[in-house]
Amino acid sequence: MLPDPKFGPAAQTPQQRAYVLKQLQVVNPHLKTKATAYALQLYDQYVAGELAWLDVRQALDAVAS
Helix, strand or coil: CCCCCCCCCCCCCCHHHHHHHHHHHHHCCCHHHCCCCCHHHHHHHHHCCCCCCHHHHHHHHHHHH
């Protein structure tokens, strides 16, 4: 698999992206405890490689505005 530039070097596979998400949730527990169904869907899309984390944040920020 060729590296995808939309993901960092430590987040190329679904397992790596799941680990990155878990670490983000440790640093910012709000990402887990206050996650809406929409946020959980975006997280799943991130782990699947359909969205970059920047896309997730922009989508969540758009809803919050």
